[in-house]
Amino acid sequence: MSIIELAPKWKREDKNLPVLNREINRLFDDFLSGFELAPVWSFDEKTLGSFRPRVNLSETDKEIKIAAELPGMDEKNVTVELDDDSTISIHGERKEEHEEKNKRWHRVEHTYGSFHRTISLPAKVDGSQTKAVFKNGILSVTLPKQKEDQDKKKSIKIETE
Numbered sequence: 001m002s003i004i005e006l007a008p009k010w011k012r013e014d015k016n017l018p019v020l021n022r023e024i025n026r027l028f029d030d031f032l033s034g035f036e037l038a039p040v041w042s043f044d045e046k047t048l049g050s051f052r053p054r055v056n057l058s059e060t061d062k063e064i065k066i067a068a069e070l071p072g073m074d075e076k077n078v079t080v081e082l083d084d085d086s087t088i089s090i091h092g093e094r095k096e097e098h099e100e101k102n103k104r105w106h107r108v109e110h111t112y113g114s115f116h117r118t119i120s121l122p123a124k125v126d127g128s129q130t131k132a133v134f135k136n137g138i139l140s141v142t143l144p145k146q147k148e149d150q151d152k153k154k155s156i157k158i159e160t161e
Helices: 019-032 147-152
Strands: 055-059 063-069 078-083 087-101 106-120 131-135 138-144
Touching: 055 106, 063 087, 078 138, 087 138
Parallel strands: none
Antiparallel strands: 055 063, 063 138, 078 087, 087 106, 131 138
């Protein structure tokens, strides 16, 4: 379903409309016709029960830092793995149940979701010195670079002609 199908079509094709109004309607119809509703609106098995946390990666000369936003999760539900000192994988699963009771109604909501993020690191890291800290829903991973990768970077002077 496209977004244009959600817009009301009253008098869109009315021949009695002034030319300017018809052209503006046509312009909006043409513009919006290419926008399909994203998977947020679809309910297929691939998107149900999964989520994709935001991950920030930053790099300095000595280390790589990764921060993953994992709201509503505990550290016991998160796994971090380092493969060949060049790829990091973050796995997690969250399960929530919210129940409310009243004299006239009873509501229970279940939320389940899992994720798997694999990130190729821009440099080899020292896996034995890697640290991960989980605080207030933020997973922070610090990966010190291997010594030989720290020394490989050289600054190249740019000349003007």
